[in-house]
Amino acid sequence: MNVVLFGPPGSGKGTQAQFIVERYGIPQISTGDMLRSAVKAKTPLGNAAKSVMDAGGLVSDDIVLGLVKERVSQEDCTSGFILDGFPRTIPQADALISLLDGIGKKIDLVISLDVDSKELINRLSGRRTCPACGKGFHIIYDKPVREGLCNNCGTLLVQRDDDSENTVINRLSVYELQTSALKSYFKDLGILYSVSGSGSISDIQSQIAAIIDAGGVGDRS
Ligand SMILES: [Zn+2]
Numbered sequence: 716m717n718v719v720l721f722g723p724p725g726s727g728k729g730t731q732a733q734f735i736v737e738r739y740g741i742p743q744i745s746t747g748d749m750l751r752s753a754v755k756a757k758t759p760l761g762n763a764a765k766s767v768m769d770a771g772g773l774v775s776d777d778i779v780l781g782l783v784k785e786r787v788s789q790e791d792c793t794s795g796f797i798l799d800g801f802p803r804t805i806p807q808a809d810a811l812i813s814l815l816d817g818i819g820k821k822i823d824l825v826i827s828l829d830v831d832s833k834e835l836i837n838r839l840s841g842r843r844t845c846p847a848c849g850k851g852f853h854i855i856y857d858k859p860v861r862e863g864l865c866n867n868c869g870t871l872l873v874q875r876d877d878d879s880e881n882t883v884i885n886r887l888s889v890y891e892l893q894t895s896a897l898k899s900y901f902k903d904l905g906i907l908y909s910v911s912g913s914g915s916i917s918d919i920q921s922q923i924a925a926i927i928d929a930g931g932v933g934d935r936s
Contacts, residue, residue, distance in 0.1 A: 716741065716795040716927055717787075717820060719802070721898070722828035723890045724883070725835040726912040727919065731828065732799050734920050739927065741795035749782045750774060760785070780810050788818060795823075803893050805900050823930070825901040826923060827894075828912035832887055839883040843872035 716739060722728030732743050753761030754768075760781045764774045779801065787796055802808040815821050841854040845865035852859045852872060859866050876882060901907040910922045 716930070717815070717823050718795065718797045718927070719822055719825045719901075720797055720799050720828070721825065721894055722912060723830065723832075723835055723894075724886050725839040726828040726830045727916065728799070728828055730916060731912075731919060731923060732797055735797050735923065735927070738924065739795065741797055742791050743797045743799055744783070744786050744792075744801075745799045746779050746782065746801040749786055750779070753782055758785075776804075776807055776810060780807070780814055783811065784814050784818070787815070787820065798822075802897065805896055808897060808900055822901075822906060824926065825898075825907045826926060827898055827907060827909045828919070829909050830912040832891075834913060835887055836880060836883050839878055839886075840874075840880045842874065842878045844875050844878075845870050846873050 718735065718741075720728060720732055720735070722731070735741070736743050750761075750764055754765045755761070760778055764778050764782075767774050767778070783798075783801065786792065802811050812822065837855070838853075841856070843852045843854060843859075843863075844850070845852075845868065847870040848865060848867050850865055850867050851857070852865075859872065861869075863872055864870065865872055877886075898907055908926045910919060910926070912919055914922075
């Protein structure tokens with residue numbers, strides 16, 4: 716089962732990707748990780764990516780697609796894989812589909828975790844971090860024992876810049892802008908499934924498992 720997973724920041728996408736990896740025994744493919752390891756391993760694509768990045772440029776779709784092709788052709792992807800963070804654009808999606816077609820594979824399912832943006836803003840902007848030991852808290856969901864202080868070391872907790880409300884709103888609108896067209900693209904192909912990411916982790920896991928177990932047959936979004 717080859718799955719593409721979409722989810723905005725704060726949707727719990729990482730947790731759910733890990734669940735799919737463990738339950739179905741298929742690897743999670745992240746283009747960021749692939750790029751880093753190709754650069755480190757000095758493969759031809761890695762070297763090409765490095766010279767672009769060193770020059771301050773964006774790695775081209777051709778390089779990323781080349782990495783995806785190498786990765787999904789590996790042994791551990793035989794019974795499937797889960798793609799996270801890719802594709803981000805319609806040209807990438809087009810290229811991905813034809814690349815997979817060329818090696819006898821296809822995208823079976825696209826699962827989109829949908830969470831109301833107000834809830835995401837609450838989740839993300841409520842995060843607090845200990846600058847001394849790195850432990851994370853949440854002002855509603857994971858309160859420290861003493862307000863504003865780290866449980867481990869008593870240091871005053873801070874809000875990371877990434878979690879400030881304005882940054883969160885900006886991150887969410889970038890995500891929305893990137894994915895709304897992609898979601899309609901996959902919807903038109905009949906393989907988009909939306910899961911409400913508002914429930915408990917285990918609720919969301921059951922919804923995802925039901926979709927995958929049915930091979931994608933069932934309620935499409
Ligand atoms: Zn601490």
